[in-house]
Amino acid sequence: MKSFIQSDEHIEILFKRRDQEYLAEKIKKEFMTIIEERLKSVPNIFDMTAILVEYQTSAVIGVIKYWYQHSRSISEEEILEKIYEISSNGFLNTLKKELSNKL
Amino acid sequence: MKSFIQSDEHIEILFKRRDQEYLAEKIKKEFMTIIEERLKSVPNIFDMTAILVEYQTSAVIGVIKYWYQHSRSISEEEILEKIYEISSNGFLNTLKKELSNKL
Numbered sequence A, B: 001m002k003s004f005i006q007s008d009e010h011i012e013i014l015f016k017r018r019d020q021e022y023l024a025e026k027i028k029k030e031f032m033t034i035i036e037e038r039l040k041s042v043p044n045i046f047d048m049t050a051i052l053v054e055y056q057t058s059a060v061i062g063v064i065k066y067w068y069q070h071s072r073s074i075s076e077e078e079i080l081e082k083i084y085e086i087s088s089n090g091f092l093n094t095l096k097k098e099l100s101n102k103l
Helices: A002-006 A008-016 A020-039 A048-069 A076-089 A091-102 B002-006 B008-016 B020-039 B048-069 B076-089 B091-102
Strands: none
Touching (some): A076 A091, A076 B048, B076 B091
């Protein structure tokens, strides 16, 4: 993930050109290759594994795109920490925690 | 979520026309309005709340798009269950569980 953000210029250009569709497909493919090598089998198209890759890749690309579109006003570390927190604890728990802090 | 999938035809057309960018923005806006009403304040652009909305909306739209692109070969209930499982337990825990079942 860190190296992903660090190959900075190219990614910024891709987001600006609204080519994130292409970027997403490339990342999903890489992700799937790593998993397939580990599993030594190709996940079925509706396996939880394939859905997980779709879910997480789309989420991370969505957040990073948002971060670029808002002039990256928080640091790389901060945005990665937030992504890591949601990925570890889950969207629902993180949202509950967040809302109970604010209400 | 259920009503989202059930307004079926329109959504299928949007995905086919690759207008999911437009769809995503509309859903994020709705989501934000609900949260803002509950919080009675507008979340800061890099609040965890705003990031959570980005993360989850992108993830869910990504998975549903994938489901449409693969002829919706599993039922609406099954795909919603999978999304709910990942959203509750988090990507990392669900992936660990999934890989440990398969290795």
